[in-house]
Amino acid sequence: MAILVTGATGMFGSAVVSALAQVGVEVLAMTRSESSAEKLTHGNVTGVVGNLDDPESLPALMQRADRMFLVSPMHPSLGQREVTAINAATSAGIKQIVKLYGAVRHEGDQLDTQHQMSIERLNTCEVPWTLVSPQTVMETNLLGQIDGIKSERSMYGAAGNGRIGMVALDDCIEVASTVLQSDPKQWESANLEITGPSALTYNEIATEMSRACNETITYVDMSEEEFSSMLLEYGFPEEDLEMQVLCHFRQMRNGKASLVTDTFEKVTGKPATSIYDWMQKNLDLFDI
Numbered sequence: 001m002a003i004l005v006t007g008a009t010g011m012f013g014s015a016v017v018s019a020l021a022q023v024g025v026e027v028l029a030m031t032r033s034e035s036s037a038e039k040l041t042h043g044n045v046t047g048v049v050g051n052l053d054d055p056e057s058l059p060a061l062m063q064r065a066d067r068m069f070l071v072s073p074m075h076p077s078l079g080q081r082e083v084t085a086i087n088a089a090t091s092a093g094i095k096q097i098v099k100l101y102g103a104v105r106h107e108g109d110q111l112d113t114q115h116q117m118s119i120e121r122l123n124t125c126e127v128p129w130t131l132v133s134p135q136t137v138m139e140t141n142l143l144g145q146i147d148g149i150k151s152e153r154s155m156y157g158a159a160g161n162g163r164i165g166m167v168a169l170d171d172c173i174e175v176a177s178t179v180l181q182s183d184p185k186q187w188e189s190a191n192l193e194i195t196g197p198s199a200l201t202y203n204e205i206a207t208e209m210s211r212a213c214n215e216t217i218t219y220v221d222m223s224e225e226e227f228s229s230m231l232l233e234y235g236f237p238e239e240d241l242e243m244q245v246l247c248h249f250r251q252m253r254n255g256k257a258s259l260v261t262d263t264f265e266k267v268t269g270k271p272a273t274s275i276y277d278w279m280q281k282n283l284d285l286f287d288i
């Protein structure tokens with residue numbers, strides 16, 4: 001069985017490639033660049049070149065795959081890119097599509113509109129599909145704060161007192177990898193929403209991180225305007241700000257990221273990773 005993983009150099013894709021490779025599954029790891037494809041190739045992983053903006057680049061790859069893990073970056077073309085991939089997979093007779101979605105209730109914003117376009121296409125295709133839907137991820141939120149934590153033990157954001165069921169990347173990858181190795185019918189048309197074990201405010205997250213490292217980490221809450229000015233000053237690309245950062249903090253502040261589920265425990269039989277456990281595991285990354 002060969003599994004095509006799109007976005008294979010990105011955060012989710014690269015981790016799914018590693019998880020599948022570790023258990024001996026044959027993986028086709030897709031990237032747009034020849035040199036990345038070469039770097040990805042080792043053991044049972046073959047780096048392959050494809051571009052979701054170029055439908056012609058996909059049929060030959062899909063012919064070699066039995067299943068697809070579909071992930072694409074948060075971008076105004078996410079919907080069209082994923083529809084292109086689903087069309088190519090369907091034409092090639094792929095047996096399962098596992099799409100990365102999300103568990104934050106974005107409800108009609110630009111990111112959700114793009115994801116809905118992709119989900120609507122899945123709803124009309126005959127290939128069994130499953131959505132793997134992480135709550136907002138610890139690696140994105142907390143590793144994204146690494147410089148401030150290292151230098152002044154501070155994190156910055158605009159999440160107010162919104163509760164967040166933040167989830168560890170490893171937990172999401174374990175669920176995705178399990179689904180990709182299971183009978184496609186087992187979770188057919190399911191939306192597997194994966195979260196941490198509890199919903200905490202950013203202040204409470206800072207407290208849990210502090211407890212895990214015996215240092216005081218402080219969360220500094222800002223208005224959305226102050227926060228975006230700070231990010232722009234640090235060189236964050238303006239065109240990516242809304243879809244990659246601001247819409248997430250807005251939903252957190254509005255309580256739309258507070259969902260907590262037992263999906264991880266149900267699928268794997270293990271408890272979901274807490275902020276405290278995640279921090280203890282990652283102390284080295286923060287030089288603590």
Ligand SMILES: NC(=O)c1ccc[n+]([C@@H]2O[C@H](COP(=O)([O-])OP(=O)(O)OC[C@H]3O[C@@H](n4cnc5c(N)ncnc54)[C@H](OP(=O)(O)O)[C@@H]3O)[C@@H](O)[C@H]2O)c1
Nearest residue numbers: 007009010011012031032051052053073101102136137140
């Ligand atoms: N971060 C979170 O907390 C979170 C939570 C829930 C859901 N999500 C979802 O996660 C997804 C993003 O995943 P990610 O963070 O792993 O993505 P990512 O790291 O931003 O990007 C994935 C890869 O996509 C490839 N790519 C870019 N444009 C492409 C194109 N036109 N065709 C083919 N590949 C292209 C790039 O690889 P190459 O340059 O090598 O081609 C890139 O490394 C989104 O759907 C988002 O909604 C994120």
